[in-house]
Amino acid sequence: MTAAxxxxxxxxxxxxxxxNTLYGVGQAQIDFLADDRQVDQWFxxxxxxxxxxxxMGRHAEQVRTLRDCVHALLSAAVEGRDPGTAAVERVNGFAAAAPTFLRLxxxxxxxxxxxxxxxxxxxxVLGRIATSCVELLTGPRAGRVRRCHGPDCSLFFVQHHSRRRWCHPSCGHRDRQARYYRRHLTSGGSG
Ligand SMILES: [Zn+2]
Structure with missing residues (x-):
């Protein structure tokens, strides 16, 4: 696999x-950080x-643990449900292991x-990502995490303007195409 x-x-x-390195939902889920080399390449x-x-390849297991917790928290935020305590506590643990301080x-x-x-x-590194997760869920961008509406796409993104529904314009294009074909097929054409 190449980094691209x-x-x-x-x-x-x-x-x-x-x-987003845990891609897709259910059975079709792909782990893009499945081995040490991928973790190194991704970072x-x-x-x-x-x-x-x-x-970070030597710490792949911790990276995946944090990733799974962040994924669980963002999923809960998007779906508007309670995430349970396990993921919350682990993210807090990663953040607490790497406090930051201000230097004048x-x-x-x-x-x-x-x-x-x-x-x-x-x-x-892990602490900074955990802190970024806490800030994202509670700061000025709270409530703006979205999951892409594109067909077969599950990527999270932060919505900066109210009309953004896709992770990337290419997903918007595919989504519009899919809806066009669905309309075409169900409107009683030859198909
Ligand atoms: Zn997408």
Missing amino acids: EFPILGTEPLAVELA AEVSVRHEVAAS DWRDGPPAARRLDAATGAAA
């Missing part, structure tokens, strides 16, 4: 991109946009704050 095949939207918070790919250590920089100009990780390595 990962379902990375390139527009979403890291927690959403991670959840290398997302590190272009997000500040994350590219070498005040030299040659106005005071500025920089957020730094207290942890390093894999714990910091």
Whole structure:
């Protein structure tokens, strides 16, 4: 598998991109982080946009655990139901293992704050993703997580404007095409 095949939207918070590595629903679900090499490749790919250590393959199991929990929380948010306590507690655990602190920089100009990780390595990366998940579900973007309406697409995305229904314009195109054909078939044509 090449990195280009990962379902990375390139527009979403890291927690959403991670959840999207569990693609599809039910029996047809595909795990894009099934082995260590894929985990390494995926992090290398997302590190272009997000500040994350590219070498996470050795921590693949923890990555998948966090991914499954984030996926469960985003699914619950989209479906408007209670997620249960297990996923909540695990995400909190990952976030607690990597606290951040503000560092004051005040030299040659106005005071500025920089957020730094207290942890390093894999714990910091996993913690940052967990924190991003908490912020997404509770911050100004709360209630804006959506699942793509495209046929056979299950990707999550954050809705920035009220009309966005698809993860990507190509899914919108496929969705409109599918609806066109359905209308055509059911409106009593030759088919
Ligand atoms: Zn889609």
